Amino acid sequence: MRDNKIYLQASEMPTEYYNILPDLPSPLAMPLNPATKEPISPNDLSAIFPEELIMQEMSPERFIKIPEEVLNIYTISRPTPVIRAFRLEEFLGTPAKIYFKYEGVNPAGSHKTNTAIAQAYYNKRAGIKKLVTETGAGQWGSALSIAAQHFGIQLEVFMVKVSINQKPYRRTMMRLHGATVHASPSNLTNTGRAILEKEPNSPGSLGMAISEAVEIAASSNDTNYSLGSVLNHVLLHQTIIGEEAKKQLAKVGEYPDIIIGCSGGGSNFGGISFPFLRDKLTGDKKDLRVIAVEPASCPSLTHGKFAYDFGDTAGYTPLMKMFTLGHNFIPPKIHAGGLRYHGMAPTVSNLYKNGMIEAQSFHQIEVFDAAKTFIQTEGIIPAPESAHAIKATIEEAKKCKETGEAKTILFNLSGHGFLDLGAYDMYIDNKLEDYKLPEELIFRYLAELPEVEE
């Protein structure tokens, strides 16, 4: 028998998150207050976030201790395995060694649980009774519903309308864990009502759902907002993935040549790659290649602009310097709902701008083709988001076949696709479409970026 899995015991789990802020190649541009366009102060954020998360958002400390209570809950599913994809390698006939970190074993089915538990914990400590959030594909909402229930916090979720229709059982999951779920845009908020008035059949977007959730959270003292990606503290919590993977690969004497992660707002990508990027940033692993993979229909890194933009449609969030397609951009209705976001985390954007990471984009059908290859070799049904990383991995492994190089590739399988079977049905029946994004559409939304003097 070949040993194809590398496990860690709970007692071997990393006890600190890695904060990339002090190691970034250039300082992160300060987020700006959306009204004054002045650098934001911790006070500006305190209406919707607890103090400890605000401190993490701006922390200069390289390592941040994971609280004991959070580690304890992590042990429900962590440490997650690193698996060698021997069968995929053989099928491709590649000399490359392919490893994947499998986050689909987490209770909600994806990596999102890692920050959900931490955020619910810090909000509970701050005396918060209720959290409000948005969710795209439903992965984030289900992860937070589990975490909120664990800490006895109520949860209200604005779920992007097109995703509710595509993935009704995600809503079931959230409701089972006690959350209230609304289709966004809704008529419960000023933002939702304004959007519906202009476009009654709006499919919704993450940007719109964020505006609705922030609006509700800002209007009540014991209610906070929680975001599942993009912000520094979210990516910080996700570094447990890469910290574990590093220990696991070290157990078999490996260090990756290439790291690959799909990227919507950037949290799964940051989670798997930042702990390794630390070695590149300090000069120890200069040749490490790190690839962020996004959908061709929502290509913020590969076709967006590096500029200050809002994180949401209505312009309630701070202005962040990031690669963006414009906060008014509504991505086509692809089935990787978690990758339908107009911007990219400021930290990931900073690394891309400084040439420390690469970005690639793929169309929906080629991504599902790659998922099928993975399903038929490794037996796991990936989330369509994660399948973007599989597609990029297969391409890199094929290059190794051409050159004869036995590179070590690590990708993050960020979630399973058990609640995405409707999308897979469409794929099997040849009903999926590739959406070609017209250049003029991108220019149109980029022309609507807020004006900021720098």
Ligand SMILES: Cc1ncc(COP(=O)(O)O)c(C=O)c1O
């Ligand atoms: C399985 C899965 N992977 C990846 C993502 C992308 O989000 P992020 O870029 O924050 O990791 C999502 C978002 O919902 C997801 O559900």
